[in-house]
Amino acid sequence: MNERPFWNPYLAGVVLGLVLLAAFVLAGNGLGASGAANRTAIAVAHAIAPKATEANPYFGEYVGPGKNPWKDWLVFEVLGVLIGGGLGAWLGGRARFTTRMGPRMTSRAKRLALAFLGGLIMGFAARLARGCTSGQALTGGSLLSLGSWVFMMAVFGGGYLLAPLLRRAWR
Amino acid sequence: MIFPLYPDVLGESSWMVLGTLLGIGFGLSLEGAGFGRAENLAAQFYGTDFRVLKVMFGAIVTAMVGMTVLSGIGWLDLSRVEVPPTFLWAQAVGGLLLGIGFIISGYCPGTAWVSTVSGHLDGLFTILGVLAGSLVFGMIYPWIEGLYVAGSMGVVRLPDLLGLPQAVVTAAVLAMAFGAFLFGEWVEKAMARRGNDSPPPADPRVRNRVFLGLGVAAVAGLGLMAVPPARTPVPAMPVAEAISPLDLATRLVEDPASMTVVDLRDPGTCRGARIPGALCAADDDPTWNALQNLPSNRTLVLYGDETPQALPDSLAGRPGPVLVLQGGYGAFAREILEEPRLSDSPGPEEIRLYRVRAALHGHFTGSQAAPTPVAVPRAVPATQPVVRKGGGC
Numbered sequence: 221m222n223e224r225p226f227w228n229p230y231l232a233g234v235v236l237g238l239v240l241l242a243a244f245v246l247a248g249n250g251l252g253a254s255g256a257a258n259r260t261a262i263a264v265a266h267a268i269a270p271k272a273t274e275a276n277p278y279f280g281e282y283v284g285p286g287k288n289p290w291k292d293w294l295v296f297e298v299l300g301v302l303i304g305g306g307l308g309a310w311l312g313g314r315a316r317f318t319t320r321m322g323p324r325m326t327s328r329a330k331r332l333a334l335a336f337l338g339g340l341i342m343g344f345a346a347r348l349a350r351g352c353t354s355g356q357a358l359t360g361g362s363l364l365s366l367g368s369w370v371f372m373m374a375v376f377g378g379g380y381l382l383a384p385l386l387r388r389a390w391r
Numbered sequence: 392m393i394f395p396l397y398p399d400v401l402g403e404s405s406w407m408v409l410g411t412l413l414g415i416g417f418g419l420s421l422e423g424a425g426f427g428r429a430e431n432l433a434a435q436f437y438g439t440d441f442r443v444l445k446v447m448f449g450a451i452v453t454a455m456v457g458m459t460v461l462s463g464i465g466w467l468d469l470s471r472v473e474v475p476p477t478f479l480w481a482q483a484v485g486g487l488l489l490g491i492g493f494i495i496s497g498y499c500p501g502t503a504w505v506s507t508v509s510g511h512l513d514g515l516f517t518i519l520g521v522l523a524g525s526l527v528f529g530m531i532y533p534w535i536e537g538l539y540v541a542g543s544m545g546v547v548r549l550p551d552l553l554g555l556p557q558a559v560v561t562a563a564v565l566a567m568a569f570g571a572f573l574f575g576e577w578v579e580k581a582m583a584r585r586g587n588d589s590p591p592p593a594d595p596r597v598r599n600r601v602f603l604g605l606g607v608a609a610v611a612g613l614g615l616m617a618v619p620p621a622r623t624p625v626p627a628m629p630v631a632e633a634i635s636p637l638d639l640a641t642r643l644v645e646d647p648a649s650m651t652v653v654d655l656r657d658p659g660t661c662r663g664a665r666i667p668g669a670l671c672a673a674d675d676d677p678t679w680n681a682l683q684n685l686p687s688n689r690t691l692v693l694y695g696d697e698t699p700q701a702l703p704d705s706l707a708g709r710p711g712p713v714l715v716l717q718g719g720y721g722a723f724a725r726e727i728l729e730e731p732r733l734s735d736s737p738g739p740e741e742i743r744l745y746r747v748r749a750a751l752h753g754h755f756t757g758s759q760a761a762p763t764p765v766a767v768p769r770a771v772p773a774t775q776p777v778v779r780k781g782g783g784c
Contacts, residue, residue: 226431228594230572230601232424233449239416240450241457247409248395248472251417253501254521261522262529278532293410298504300414301421305505308422317510320429320497328512328725335429335513338496339503339520340527342489346500347528348539349485351475353499354417356482357447360475362454364560366547367477371486378490384434386494389432 224312240358249293250359254346256298258282259289261343278347322390334389394467420450421502427509429497436494438582440591443577448568449601456608459561463615469557524641558612565609567603603686629736634714636723639692640751643668650690653682656720666694666723667755687711696717 243251259282266273266283267347273279282289289295292307309315321331349371352359357375360368383390424446425431429732434440461467482782493499498506503521506514532539557769576593583590634642642650643666654661661671672682685691694716716723731748734741 225424225592226425228597229424229445230449230598232420233446234453234601234604236417236420236424236450237453237457239413239420240454241461242416243413244454244458244472245461245467247406247413248670250473250475251413251501253499253504254525255523257500257518258525264522265526265529276529276532278529285534293406296407296410297414297417300411300416301418301501301504302409302414302508304415304418304420304693305422305427306418306508307415307506308419309427312423314410314422314427315508315510317512319512320506322430322433326743331513332516333740335496335498335516336520337521338492338498339522340524340525341495341520342500342517343492343493343494343521343524343526344528345485345488345524346521347485347525348535349482349489350478350499352489352747353447353493355502356475356486358450358454361451363472363474364455364549364557364564365440365475365477366544366549366552367479367482367542367557368475369549370477370479371482371489374483374486375490378487378491379436379494382489382494383433383489386433387437390430390497391437 226312231282237362238360244363247293250355250363251297252294252351252355252359253298254302254343254352255292255294257343258347259292259295263289284333322388324391325389331389341360394461395471404569406575417501418508420446421505422509426498426502427511427514429506429511429513432499432502433494433497438578439586439588441572441579442591443576444575445572452565452568452605455561456565456605456612458616459558459612460666463612463618465557474546477542477544477547478540479544481539482543483542484538492520492524556616558609558616559614562609565605569606572598574630611780620627632712632714633717634692635717636726637751639666639714639716639723640727640755641747644751644754649688650692651685652692652694654720655693655695664724665721666720671698685711690714692716695721696721727755745750 226232240251243249262273262279262282265279266289270283274284306315319328319331321328325331342352346355349356351371352370353372353375357372359373361372419426419738426446431440434498435443437652456468458472462469467630489499496503496513498514498517500518500521503514503517507518508514528535549564550557576590579590579593582588638694639652643652647668652666653672654665654669655672656665658671661669665671670682682691688711690712692714726748729752731745731752733745737745
């Protein structure tokens with residue numbers, strides 16, 4: 221299938237904003253992406269080492285008698301993201317099994333190691349900040365929350381700070 | 392109906408279905424924006440394509456303007472939308488780290504999910520990293536708890552911080568976003584010239600229409616400020632009984648710990664002058680939460696301006712007694728806070744009342760110059776002093 225071009229970024233922003241607005245209006249809640257990852261990780265840890273996971277002061281909030289880490293709005297919302305993202309890629313002819321990398325990146329293993337490392341840092345950062353670019357920047361930003369705007373500026377700051385060092389990976 | 396709905400309104404399973412549907416919209420937009428591909432996201436940090444800024448800020452301002460307009464016409468109760476609380480340092484450090492992780496992996500957590508379902512192995516590895524990172528956080532949580540709560544400020548919204556109306560802050564942020572978009576396009580063109588490349592495809596007509604739509608909506612939000620907020624019809628006071636100013640004042644002196652007095656007038660008026668010891672609770676969420684947790688043996692006394700105010704919904708089911716002050720603050724001010732006066736030829740009953748009121752007046756206003764004592768006609772038995780001095784607020 222021929223690949224169809226991506227949407228105009230301004231239009232994509234408006235559509236995404238309307239979805240976010242619908243979430244606020246219908247559910248009183250914004251969107252998130254790292255919360256479901258956190259709950260997945262905790263559920264996996266709980267399956268492997270139930271006692272140790274429940275004893276941990278942070279994980280203990282999510283697992284234990286009468287608690288189900290999967291039973292959360294954010295988990296279903298990310299389930300929707302997986303459906304919607306897959307649907308969009310498939311309908312647009314953009315879905316394929318590959319590894320995305322910059323033109324000068326030659327080693328797939330190196331790219332995957334960087335992807336994992338970046339994910340690791342983000343997973344930690346999203347817990348520390350109580351949300352990621354979705355839960356903090358998008359959601360809190362549109363609600364004009366002070367901390368979310370500080371977070372958003374810091375994300376751009378961190379990205380621009382390190383970008384020169386990673387030029388070989390992307391340019 | 393005023394939005395938002397809540398799980399208790401909607402039922403748990405429809406709530407989960409709603410979450411899934413909104414997620415589908417979220418996933419479609421992220422994928423359509425091109426965020427399933429790391430190089431599209433990373434380009435933001437090299438100035439060649441400001442897609443991330445345009446989509447993210449575009450979404451933020453769209454939702455923000457939408458909420459401002461919807462709350463302006465009274466369809467959305469902004470106070471019931473969950474706002475992420477501010478933990479300044481935790482969010483600053485977390486944001487910095489997330490930005491660093493973003494440029495290393497080429498994704499943020501949300502876009503990594505989309506990349507994974509687009510078939511990209513690097514998206515999957517990013518997700519695996521995010522899972523691992525969450526676990527690392529939990530494992531070292533006891534040592535970094537201080538940072539996790541550093542800079543805790545509660546819910547702080549920019550309009551409250553700046554003391555400006557929502558619609559004004561919305562318009563200002565939108566203007567900033569327009570500036571950032573145009574700056575981004577300028578940088579894109581400059582970078583393309585430098586690299587002998589072509590800038591990312593752009594359609595100025597689409598951009599201008601989006602700007603126009605958002606701008607008109609923001610101006611409408613400003614215009615709605617002039618419209619008085621539509622008051623939802625207040626239900627008649629259901630269960631609350633009335634208490635007279637004199638009885639209230641007496642009880643406040645005799646047993647102040649048995650009751651909590653709440654001023655329902657707007658906060659400014661309340662802070663200016665209120666019944667001594669009363670809480671200003673209009674539109675003040677923390678106070679309301681505290682009120683709901685009051686022990687049930689404590690009497691709650693509510694008052695407004697002149698007419699009794701309606702009982703707020705949140706207190707309708709309160710287990711303990713709720714009383715409403717007759718005549719509101721006005722009556723209390725006239726009967727207690729103003730100096731009592733006797734007529735020229737007072738009868739015994741009037742004198743008795745006068746003495747009670749004089750004592751209460753002294754107690755509540757702190758006026759040491761109590762009104763001149765009046766000789767009580769012999770025929771009247773000396774009344775017990777109703778008032779126990781001291782120990783008040």
